[in-house]
Amino acid sequence: MLEHVGRLVVRARRIVLALTAVAVVGFAVAGIGVIDRLSGGGFVDADAESTQATQLLDQDFGTGQPNFVLVVTSPSGSSVDDARVRQLGADLTGRLGRETGVLEATSYWTLGSPEALRSKDDRSALVLTRLAGDEDEVRDTARTLRERFDDQDGLTIQAAGSSVVYGELTDILQSDLIRAELFAFPLTLLLLLAIFGGLVAASLPLLIGLVSVTGTLAVLAIVASVTDVSVFALNLTSALGLGLAIDYGLFILSRFREELATGTEPHEAVRRTVSTAGRTVIYSAVTVSISLAVLLIFPLYFLTSFAYAGIAVVLLAAFAAVVVLPAALAVLGHRVNALAIPRFWRRGKAKPDRPNFWGRLAAMVMRRPIPFATVVVVVLLALGAPFLNARFGLPDDRVLPASAESRQANDVLREEFSTRETEPAFVVATEPVASAEVASYAEELSRIDGVARIDASTGSYAGGRQVAPPSPQSTQYGSSNGTWLSVVPDVETYSPDGERLVEDIRSTQAPAPVLVGGRSAELVDTRGAITDQLPLGLGLMAAAVGILLFLFTGSVLIPLKALLLNLLSLTATFGAMVWVFQEGHLRWLVGDFAVTGTLDITMPVLMFCVAFGLSMDYELFMLSRIREEWVAGADNVTAVTRGLERTGGLITGAALIVAVVFLSFVSSGVTFLKLLGLGLALAVLVDATIIRGVLVPAFMRLAGRANWWAPRPLRALHALIGLRESSKTPG
Structure with a gap:
């Protein structure tokens, strides 16, 4: 089949190049603005217990974990309990709660001045906000709120929370992509010049990269219209697109130049190159695609997004290497060696009486294989x-x-606040529970190591006893469908202690079926989702690649x-x-x-x-x-x-x-x-x-x-x- 492809490419070489130019323009147009359609999350399993708990909390109780947090710091010399600061803080909370996209906003000044929401030096306090929508909508709302609620009236305001983190990740990614390309492109071109010794030959692998990268951006734009795609897939697109363009371009070009060096006519050299080196390129593309396709079995769209991007860029690079590049070679012929420059090294053919470095290395290793291998x-x-x-x-x-605003704000949370008030775990009962049973269950949970406080419909609990009676805010913990409890930890969320806390909560006898959520629970569930699928993924990869290599060898x-x-x-x-x-x-x-x-x-x-x-x-x-x-x-x-x-x-x-x-x-x-x-x-x-x-x-x-x-x-x-x-x- 590849011999037929080679002959067809030679005959229709100019048509192939013209259609490629049109396709690249179309790809570029389709991929414009793709970064705005991509998401910054995807690190958790959408079907996990922790995710179901979050959804149930939102649907049945109209509440959830705060995803937009303001760290409000009073002027120097002032306390958050000063009358003026209290009034400013309450006004700020009220205005924030009336903003579009804000489901609820509470703060130190509206919740009765709980100590957990006040910093150790009494100069900062927290405003806890929950934003509506999916990850992308929450991210966009957070950006708007950051602009509207900047430093004001002498108060210093810093934004934290997952919504701000994902927004800053997306912003930083855009500048990182530009910086990475400015770093990699000139070095790549210099190395290609060093390998091929000519500007024309060195530029041809970049043609493959252009086709594969622009094509993949168009593919991602289409996929993002029907499912979630991580913004970080762009990094793999640019890196693999350029990297495989180099790999496949080097292999095709070196084979073509070898054919020319033996006196083969250029068009025949193209046909032989496609039917030989092209076959290896296709095998390689299938093998790399299989390796990346394994990512599709993991229930995290952060990973599946890399599969979408990787498979697309690999297949497009292979197509460009086997069809587009040979068409260009058929047009260029011997001019592929034009614009030669002094080469930094010469890889040429091995001489019968003196093998090159790699031949000498192979011979040396094979004389003493066991010591070298050991x-x-x-x-x-x-x-x-x-x-x-x-x-x-x-x-x-x-x-x-460290310069990112949300990083600085969260550092303040970790260093200045005694508990993880902004990152509680939560336990959601899926059916109604009697008040006495809620109280008993809350007392039991509050005895677990790593729990600072339990808030429930019956009050607050710590150390196995009730420390506060029910308040007006306690009504949020109950509904006709069931009840839920907030577990405020005093351990780091993403840590072995945080994971142990989740396991202890889940192993505690509950008066009704419950779901446990929160950041630590997400980590436990994500670890389980990955480890459960890992044996299957490795087995599929080994079997598929093993079969392909057998067919090849x-x-x-x-x-x-x-x-x-x-x-x-x-x-x-x-x-x-x-x-x-x-x-x-x-x-x-x-x-x-x-x-x-x-x-x-x-x-x-x-x-x-x-x-x-x-x-x-x-x-x-x-x-x-x-x-x-x-x-x-x-x-x-x-x-x-x-x-x-x-x-x-x-x-x-x-x-x-x-x-x-x-x-x-x-x-x-x-x-x-x-x-x-x-x-x-x-x-x-x-x-x-x-x-x-x-x-x-x-x-x-x-x-x-x-x-x-x-x-x-x-x-x-x-x-x-x-x-x-x-x-x-x-x-």
Whole structure:
């Protein structure tokens, strides 16, 4: 089929390029303003108990967790209890409650001056507000309110809460994307110039990137019109779009130039390139897409959004590499080498009497495979050891830079207020409960370690006893449908103590069926949602990739080797995640960030799927050349040596450029984007150098002829349906 594609592309080369130009313009128009249609949340399971509790609290009781909080600070020398400040605070609360989109607004000055809403120095107090709508509507309302309720009448006003955090995340992301592109683009172009030695050839992979990125923005705009899509999917779109454009462009271009160097006529060179290298590109795209598709099984739209963006950008990049780029090559012909510049290094062909660096490295490793493999495996496992101590949380305001308003406001909440009044857990009964049973249940809950206070329809409780009788505000805790209790903690929300508190609440005998919600409950439920689906995801990925590699190679051992080595290549990455971002090392290098002692629980899953896909990308590029030498009659050692000679420099160059693209994320002000960028850059570089240069030749030397073994029934199956590159031309 690809031979037919190659011939068709050559015949219709100018039509293909014209249609591509029209498509890119259409993609760009469709993707305009896509960032405004994307959401800043998606970190929790929409079907979890905590989410159901939040929905029930809203539907049956018309209340919920405050998502917009004002920290109001009195003028220097004044207390929040001064008469003038009290009047200003009450007026502020009243005006806020009358704003469009505000469901309820209460404060220290309207709730009878509870100590929990007053800071330790008596100069600040809280206004707790609940905004209406979904995440996007709440975010937009919060932006409007921040502008309307700025410092006034001598009061300093800071905005906090999840609505403000998500809004600032979106704003920072836009500037981060521009900064990342300004960092990555010139370095990428310089590296391409260094690899190809000519401006024309170096610019062609960017054509693939243009098609894949603009096309994916259009896809995201369409998907966002029917379901929630995370705004952070844009980062993966730009990085993978450019990274895979480089990978696929390098592979297609290097093959085309090899064909020209042998004296092949340009149009025939295009046809051979599409039918050989194009096949590997398609296999790679399918493999990477499978790795990213695993994200679809997790019930968090933060993760599924990366699947939408990743699959779209991968398939578009493959299409552009197999159709659009060959059309451009058919038009250019030998002019692909035009505008040559002095090359910083030359990757050329290996000479029979002197193999290049990668050939010499492969030969050296295969002379002593066991010592080399042992040292590398031990080092990688040692680097990955810190991951054994990983602790996980969910993103909060501390993922923002210290200069962000909501980060500063939440720092004040943590440091100046004695309880977590703005982040209570809550227990919602799904049926009516007698007052005596409510009181008994509240007393029991108040005895749990980590509980500062329980507020219920029957009053307030602490330490196993009632500390306040019912007040006019207590009526909010009951309705004809049931009752609910507010659990004010005195432990950090996203912490082991917070998780333990949720587990203790859920294990306490209740007088009726109850649902437990709140931030800590969201973390517990999200962890459960991810860990429950993880075995299935890993199993599906391993099975699908293993089948594809078998169809590609006809071997049962090579797929197992690839899966094992790809897992091993991620150990250093996961260890670095903990050492840098959980423990706080190297902040001088990656930029300052808040050390919370936890990692975002979604990051290991996301990084694994992306890094695994890219690793398989390089695996296929290398195997295509090794297998061709083997099929052509070379012995195992010669096939591996020649395969690494031809692909080592190409893979390393591609990985270096991809690493530069991901490292641009380190400039972000958002901590988990720093983590994602540094982790993926490290994973790509380790895989392209240590794994491909040392462990692959060591393993294949030890396996010998068994590398290509398969049982007779599977050999027959591969002969029937297996896909392979032609052995007639260099692969």
